[in-house]
Each structure stands twice: as C-alpha cells, then as structure tokens.
Amino acid sequence: MKLSRTSLGTVLTLALAAACGAPASADDTTHTALQNRTIGYALTGTHWAVYQTKDGKEECPQGVNDMGPREIFNKMFPDLGPVEKTQLARESATWYPMDSEEKFPFHTGQSKKGIGLNLDGKVGPNDLTSPDGTPGIDNQLGRALSCVRFFRGPDGIGFHFTDVYVRQNDYNRAIIELTNVDSLTNDDDVDVAIYRGMDALMMDATGAKVVPGGLERVDVKFGKKFESHLKGKIVNGVLTTTPKDVTWPFAWFGGVPGEQKFKDFRFSMKLTEEGANGLAAGYTDVDNWYYSLAKGRSTHHQSYGTMSAPGLYQAMHRLADGYPDKNGQMTAISWALQLPMTQVFIEHPQNTKKAPGVVALSGPEAAH
Amino acid sequence: MRNLFYIAGAIAFLGVSASASAADITSTGFDPAGAGIKTEAYISEPLPPGFSVQATELEGPVFADEQGHTLYVWPFRQMRVSTTGDRDGTSACGDEVTTETAGMMSPYPPGMKLPDLDKRKSCTAIWPPVLAKDDAKPVGNFSIITRPDGKKQWAHDHRALYISVLDKQAGDTFGATTRRSAGDGPAEREAVGPATAVPPGFLVKTTSRGRILLNEKHYSIYVSDQDGAEKSNCTGSCTSMWQPAIASALSQPQGEWTTFERSPGVRQWAFRKRPVYTYARDTHTWSQQGTDVSGWHNVFTQVTPPPPKGFGYMNNEVGESVVTPQGMTIYLYTCGDDSKDQLACDHPGSPQAYRLAICGGGKADRCLQRWPYVQAAPGATSTSRVWSVITIDPMTGLYAASGQPGAMNVWAYRGRPVYTYAGDKEPGDINGNKTGEFNGKRNGFNAFILRDDFFDADV
Numbered sequence: 173m174k175l176s177r178t179s180l181g182t183v184l185t186l187a188l189a190a191a192c193g194a195p196a197s198a199d200d201t202t203h204t205a206l207q208n209r210t211i212g213y214a215l216t217g218t219h220w221a222v223y224q225t226k227d228g229k230e231e232c233p234q235g236v237n238d239m240g241p242r243e244i245f246n247k248m249f250p251d252l253g254p255v256e257k258t259q260l261a262r263e264s265a266t267w268y269p270m271d272s273e274e275k276f277p278f279h280t281g282q283s284k285k286g287i288g289l290n291l292d293g294k295v296g297p298n299d300l301t302s303p304d305g306t307p308g309i310d311n312q313l314g315r316a317l318s319c320v321r322f323f324r325g326p327d328g329i330g331f332h333f334t335d336v337y338v339r340q341n342d343y344n345r346a347i348i349e350l351t352n353v354d355s356l357t358n359d360d361d362v363d364v365a366i367y368r369g370m371d372a373l374m375m376d377a378t379g380a381k382v383v384p385g386g387l388e389r390v391d392v393k394f395g396k397k398f399e400s401h402l403k404g405k406i407v408n409g410v411l412t413t414t415p416k417d418v419t420w421p422f423a424w425f426g427g428v429p430g431e432q433k434f435k436d437f438r439f440s441m442k443l444t445e446e447g448a449n450g451l452a453a454g455y456t457d458v459d460n461w462y463y464s465l466a467k468g469r470s471t472h473h474q475s476y477g478t479m480s481a482p483g484l485y486q487a488m489h490r491l492a493d494g495y496p497d498k499n500g501q502m503t504a505i506s507w508a509l510q511l512p513m514t515q516v517f518i519e520h521p522q523n524t525k526k527a528p529g530v531v532a533l534s535g536p537e538a539a540h
Numbered sequence: 541m542r543n544l545f546y547i548a549g550a551i552a553f554l555g556v557s558a559s560a561s562a563a564d565i566t567s568t569g570f571d572p573a574g575a576g577i578k579t580e581a582y583i584s585e586p587l588p589p590g591f592s593v594q595a596t597e598l599e600g601p602v603f604a605d606e607q608g609h610t611l612y613v614w615p616f617r618q619m620r621v622s623t624t625g626d627r628d629g630t631s632a633c634g635d636e637v638t639t640e641t642a643g644m645m646s647p648y649p650p651g652m653k654l655p656d657l658d659k660r661k662s663c664t665a666i667w668p669p670v671l672a673k674d675d676a677k678p679v680g681n682f683s684i685i686t687r688p689d690g691k692k693q694w695a696h697d698h699r700a701l702y703i704s705v706l707d708k709q710a711g712d713t714f715g716a717t718t719r720r721s722a723g724d725g726p727a728e729r730e731a732v733g734p735a736t737a738v739p740p741g742f743l744v745k746t747t748s749r750g751r752i753l754l755n756e757k758h759y760s761i762y763v764s765d766q767d768g769a770e771k772s773n774c775t776g777s778c779t780s781m782w783q784p785a786i787a788s789a790l791s792q793p794q795g796e797w798t799t800f801e802r803s804p805g806v807r808q809w810a811f812r813k814r815p816v817y818t819y820a821r822d823t824h825t826w827s828q829q830g831t832d833v834s835g836w837h838n839v840f841t842q843v844t845p846p847p848p849k850g851f852g853y854m855n856n857e858v859g860e861s862v863v864t865p866q867g868m869t870i871y872l873y874t875c876g877d878d879s880k881d882q883l884a885c886d887h888p889g890s891p892q893a894y895r896l897a898i899c900g901g902g903k904a905d906r907c908l909q910r911w912p913y914v915q916a917a918p919g920a921t922s923t924s925r926v927w928s929v930i931t932i933d934p935m936t937g938l939y940a941a942s943g944q945p946g947a948m949n950v951w952a953y954r955g956r957p958v959y960t961y962a963g964d965k966e967p968g969d970i971n972g973n974k975t976g977e978f979n980g981k982r983n984g985f986n987a988f989i990l991r992d993d994f995f996d997a998d999v
Binding site: 242368370394466 | 973975
C-alpha cells in the first residue's frame with residue numbers, strides 16, 4: 173500500500189519555494205521554478221526508443237514476432253513430458269540463453285530509420301537516420317526490439333508498464349538537478365546531477381496527471397549508486413551533456429527494483445519551467461541489459477508480449493555495436509530512451525543516520 | 541576429484557579480495573538493548589488437551605501439538621490459473637502421491653511429469669494432518685473437521701491444522717513462515733498462533749528483522765530516545781512529523797501497554813512504558829525510514845537471531861542485506877512445485893531439478909560457479925536455530941552423510957542453504973536479486989533483505 177503524501181509534499185514545496193532566494197538574473201524574473209540558478213526535474217515516464225510506423229510494414233516486413241514463450245513451448249513439446257525436459261529446459265534457456273540456438277525466427281527491425289542520438293560522431297553503414305533526417309543515429313537496441321509487441325506502443329505491455337512503474341514506484345524515481353544555470357534558453361556551462369528521489373510524484377486532483385512543483389528528497393541512504401554528475405550546456409532550450417557512465421533506476425515490473433548500467437550516457441532534452449522532454453542515449457552491456465529484463469519480466473509476463481527472451485538475447489548479440497572484447501566481439505549495444513520529466517524542487521536531506529537503528533524494547537530499559 | 545575442484549573454487553570465491561570498508565559493513569543490525577527479548581506477549585485461548593503455545597525465533601508464539609510440533613494452516617489462495625489450499629472446514633492435502641503438474645502457473649500447461657517420482661511423497665507425508673481422537677471435542681477456536689477418508693482433524697478458526705516433517709523440536713518453524721509474501725510465489729503454508737496482545741489499532745507482523753509493531757493501517761510504530769517513561773517530549777513542531785498514537789478516553793492499560801496524559805485531556809499509548817508514534821514521512825507501510833532520524837527507532841516485540849559470527853549487514857539500492865564477512869550479499873532460494881499439493885522444492889531434502897535449471901541451466905558445476913554455497917568454516921556453529929550448518933553433496937544439492945567424499949558444510953537459514961552470486965563484483969551488489977521463475981519468487985534467488993523501504997516487507 174502506498175501512502176499519498178500530496179498534502180505534506182505541497183506544504184513542504186511551498187515552504188521550500190518561499191525560502192528560496194531571489195532569481196538568478198533579471199532574465200529570470202518571471203521564473204518560479206529556476207531558483208538560485210538551480211532547477212530540478214523528475215522522470216514521469218519512460219520508453220525504449222523504438223521506431224515504428226502505423227502498420228509496421230516498413231520496419232517489420234516479415235511481421236512482428238508471433239512466437240513467444242507459450243507458442244514456442246507448445247511447438248517444442250506437443251506431448252509434454254517430464255518437467256526437467258520441458259518447462260525447466262525453457263527456464264534454463266532464459267538464464268543460459270547461449271546454450272543452444274533458438275529454433276524459431278526472431279525478427280528485428282529492417283528500417284533504416286531510427287530514434288536516438290549519434291553516439292560516436294560518425295555515420296556508419298549500420299547507422300540509422302532519424303525521422304527528421306539526422307544521419308548517424310546509433311540505436312541498435314531499438315532495432316532488436318522493433319518487432320516485439322512487448323515494446324511497441326501504445327499497447328505493448330512493456331511499453332505501457334514501464335511508464336506506469338515510473339509513476340508508481342519510488343525506487344524507480346530518477347531525478348536530475350541542474351545547477352549553475354543562468355538561463356534555460358542558452359547557457360554554455362551547466363552542471364547536471366542525477367539522483368534517485370524518495371517521494372511520490374505530485375499528481376493533479378484526478379490522480380492521473382503529474383503536475384510540476386512537487387518535492388523530491390534525494391535518497392542519500394539507499395540511492396547512492398544512482399548519483400552521477402555530468403557537465404552540460406543549453407542551446408536554444410535544449411540541454412545536452414557530455415558522455416559518462418551512469419547507473420539509472422529502471423524497473424521492469426512492480427515490486428522488482430532494477431537498474432541500468434549505461435555507458436557513455438548523455439541527455440538531449442528540451443527544457444521548460446514546467447518540465448523536460450527528450451532523449452537519453454548511450455551504450456549498455458548486452459548481458460546486463462538482458463538479465464535486467466529477465467529478472468524483471470518472468471516467462472509468464474514475456475508471454476503477454478510474445479517475447480522470446482533467448483531469441484532477443486541472441487539478436488542483441490548479432491546487433492551489438494560497441495565495446496569490443498579482445499576478440500573483437502561487441503559486448504555492448506547502443507540504445508535510446510524517451511524521457512518525459514516534470515519540474516520538482518529537490519531537497520538534500522541532512523543528518524541521516526548511517527547505522528541501522530533498531531531496538532527491541534524491554535521493560536527495564538524502557539523504564540530508564 | 542571433480543568435487544574437490546569445485547569446493548576449492550568455492551573456497552577461493554569466499555576469499556575474494558573484494559572488501560568493503562568497515563564503515564560500510566555493520567556488524568549487527570540490532571540494538572544491544574533488545575538482546576534479551578525473545579518472546580512476545582499473546583492472548584491466551586483455550587487449547588485442546590496436550591496442545592501448547594511455543595515461543596519461536598521468527599514467528600512469535602505459535603500453537604503446537606502434543607509433541608510440541610508447530611501447527612500450520614494452508615490458506616486458500618488464487619494462483620495464476622485456478623486456486624489451491626484449504627477452504628474453511630476442509631483439507632485439500634491428500635494421501636495420494638501426485639505425479640503431474642497442475643498447470644496453475646502460466647504459461648506452462650498441466651500434465652508434465654514431476655521430478656523424482658520414485659521418491660516423491662504425498663502431501664500428507666510432508667504435511668501430516670493433526671488428527672483428533674474419536675472422542676475429541678471442539679475447544680474454543682479449535683474445531684474438528686472430517687477428512688475425505690473419514691478421519692478427524694483439528695482445525696483452528698475453521699482452518700485444517702498440520703505439522704511439518706521439517707520441524708524436529710518444539711519451537712521449530714522450518715515448514716513455513718508468516719512473513720509476508722505476495723505475488724506469484726508458491727501457495728505456502730503458514731504457522732498459526734494466538735493473537736498478539738496489543739490494544740485495538742495495533743498489529744504485530746513477522747519480518748526478517750523481527751516482529752514489528754504497526755498500526756492497524758500497517759504503518760510503523762516508533763519510539764524516541766528523548767522520551768521518558770510514559771512521558772512524551774515530542775511537542776510542538778515535533779508532532780507534525782511524529783504523530784502520537786492517541787488512546788481513546790475509554791482505553792485501558794493491558795499487559796505491556798499503558799496510556800498517559802500527554803496534554804490535558806489527550807492520552808497517548810505507551811509500549812513497555814515508551815510513548816509510541818507514527819512517522820509522517822513514511823512513504824510506505826512496514827517502513828523503517830523513521831529509524832534514519834537520529835534518536836528514533838522502530839519497535840519490535842522480539843528480534844530475530846543475528847546471522848553467524850562475522851556476517852554483517854550492508855546497504856544497497858533496495859535496502860539493507862545480510863552479507864558475508866567479505867561484504868558479498870547473501871541470497872535465499874525459494875521454490876514451490878506446480879503440483880496441486882504445492883510442495884516445497886527449496887531444501888536439500890526436496891527435488892533439486894528446479895534449482896539446477898535456474899542456477900546452472902541444469903548443470904551442477906555451473907551452479908557452483910554462478911551461485912556458490914556459503915561454506916561454513918571448520919567447527920563453525922550457530923547460536924540460533926534459524927541459522928545452522930548443514931552438510932550437503934554440492935554436486936546433487938541433497939543432504940550428505942557426515943564424512944561422505946566431497947561433502948560440504950554450508951550455512952543454512954531456516955534449514956535452506958544460502959548462496960552468494962558470482963555476478964556480484966563489489967561488496968553490497970545485489971545483481972542476482974530476483975533471478976528465476978516469476979521474479980525469483982517461485983523458483984529462484986532473492987537477496988536476503990532485512991530492511992526494505994519500498995516493498996511493504998514483501999520481499
């Protein structure tokens with residue numbers, strides 16, 4: 173059960189806002205969110221950036237994958253058999269996906285279009301072109317996911333629920349804080365910190381829409397691994413940052429905390445007083461990403477989106493495009509995430525105890 | 541020879557150079573003031589002849605049969621497909637040996653042959669019913685139901701009662717736990733005991749850390765070091781964060797619970813003489829977030845025994861986990877089969893095919909590499925029953941005879957071996973958490989979390 177702390181959050185937010193100093197510059201006199209050259213944002217949703225057309229024929233000319241765990245099991249074991257040779261064999265394939273080649277086709281995206289960023293500054297033969305015509309887009313994960321119902325919007329179960337879990341679960345609360353900001357329109361040197369927040373997003377009266385102005389405390393006790401500091405600049409209202417390895421909170425399923433260990437992570441986000449919207453992109457280790465998915469979405473849940481986990485793993489290895497090992501085998505794959513954010517005020521808690529504080533009361537001790 | 545190789549590998553793993561700083565590993569999660577508290581108060585109720593209430597290390601007081609065996613119920617429960625467990629007044633646990641899966645857990649159909657059929661036992665062989673004599677009479681909340689074969693069985697609150705073959709001594713609760721487990725885990729049995737002696741508006745629930753005191757909405761109860769005996773020093777702005785548990789004018793002291801007048805006409809509850817509160821900034825039920833504020837503490841009626849000497853606790857992104865002396869996270873393995881009996885497959889006396897599939901793709905050697913057992917040092921002993929040293933055959937995962945070649949002494953929690961994960965590279969990593977079927981809840985590995993701030997104790 174989740175406690176709504178909207179009223180408390182609102183009070184604290186107003187108090188915090190009132191306590192903040194004067195705006196940074198005359199240019200900011202109408203601003204209310206940019207205070208003391210600082211502004212915060214909290215993630216309100218997330219999707220893996222997958223290029224898709226309405227009928228899917230451009231990117232998936234062979235159709236979307238229709239062989240998920242249930243269909244594969246039925247094909248492989250029409251007469252059933254011992255649990256070890258059937259069910260557990262398929263579960264083994266999830267955790268040891270390279271033990272045998274999947275016998276069923278796993279379609280990947282064939283379009284030359286893609287959503288993402290140019291990570292390496294080059295335009296290579298396997299690179300994609302963004303819908304606005306920008307060449308050199310690196311997003312091979314998007315190709316691997318392109319023909320999997322699970323990831324396709326708006327009704328793919330993964331597409332839908334990764335959004336839901338961002339809103340519902342505070343272990344999934346990615347927040348960013350921009351400091352040394354002179355202007356949200358143009359500033360050639362800003363600092364960007366990534367944290368995990370502790371508090372529920374502030375919703376409107378319907379409970380359906382996130383509204384700006386909420387309060388987020390930084391999780392300094394359990395969220396330390398999510399803290400990163402990037403350098404960035406703002407040009408025409410778009411924040412870009414220099415690449416850095418970060419750990420990003422990411423839950424595939426309710427009640428199952430998760431993270432993504434991203435390499436060369438960077439933002440490209442349009443900023444406003446009310447929120448931010450755009451992309452994050454980088455590379456991710458294929459194994460890390462895959463096992464994060466396998467732990468978060470069980471075979472049952474993969475079935476909803478006709479997603480074969482071993483098939484996806486093998487496709488990711490075929491499309492991997494970064495961080496070659498000593499044999500030249502690529503170990504990482506390029507990706508992009510679509511990230512809507514809303515403005516929040518960020519509080520940095522003080523005086524948090526480091527040691528656990530647990531006491532079992534006894535009569536005599538309590539009496540003194 | 542092959543066995544020796546893997547044992548050596550496991551030993552080498554235990555000796556990895558990775559080490560956490562002393563500041564990161566906490567040697568004990570418990571205040572010494574609580575060390576002497578072993579039991580909690582309960583409300584007595586009439587018992588059948590020979591029955592008793594036994595104190596336990598994890599579950600608080602439980603009912604026991606004439607031999608002191610803990611009593612369990614099998615709550616009726618909806619699975620992904622179909623339902624299982626006992627409906628009130630009936631027993632679904634039969635004498636026949638089931639041979640096929642029931643198909644209760646999507647996406648797999650029913651009808652697959654269960655593992656180790658030559659050794660498989662019936663439900664009642666694992667969970668013997670607590671039979672009543674022909675002339676037995678109902679007592680208080682204890683009633684008598686008729687089993688399908690006509691035998692009489694004791695029930696509590698209309699729920700059929702069983703004992704577990706895993707329990708050997710009075711106070712053992714190796715069969716099952718009352719610790720909260722939602723989601724897609726097996727349809728577990730639960731130890732059953734008398735009601736905890738708390739005033740209306742309070743609850744006591746089982747956690748890995750101890751029996752935690754909550755209010756009726758499952759929000760945690762706290763006490764302050766600044767308070768005196770039945771005297772609150774939390775006034776003014778303090779009460780905007782720490783909300784006193786107000787007692788009604790008609791509330792009466794009972795057992796360890798008293799009331800006092802915190803301001804004219806306003807009475808507050810005190811437990812063991814200490815004023816109790818809830819915390820306004822708790823974002824979850826069952827929270828321990830308030831303990832992060834200096835001077836404030838959760839309240840446990842009894843705390844669980846500490847892990848073996850040298851083990852510790854460490855923070856991670858989920859909460860606080862039990863770790864080895866090297867700071868590596870300890871994992872617990874959970875497994876229930878998909879038969880209609882929902883029998884456990886998580887201990888060395890049960891089929892190992894499920895575990896081997898997840899930890900090694902069916903291969904024991906890969907299991908030992910990816911999910912090594914936590915070996916016990918020679919001569920290591922436990923100071924509690926919940927932690928123990930057991931001897932297993934690492935290549936089969938089954939119990940081994942003492943002196944059996946290749947046998948390994950490993951640490952066990954609730955009679956189940958504990959593990960580390962080779963994918964954890966740094967102290968405090970929990971990269972293996974949730975590995976397995978249904979996020980590790982049905983057949984898989986989960987980090988041993990003592991404190992979770994996010995999951996309402998459902999870990």
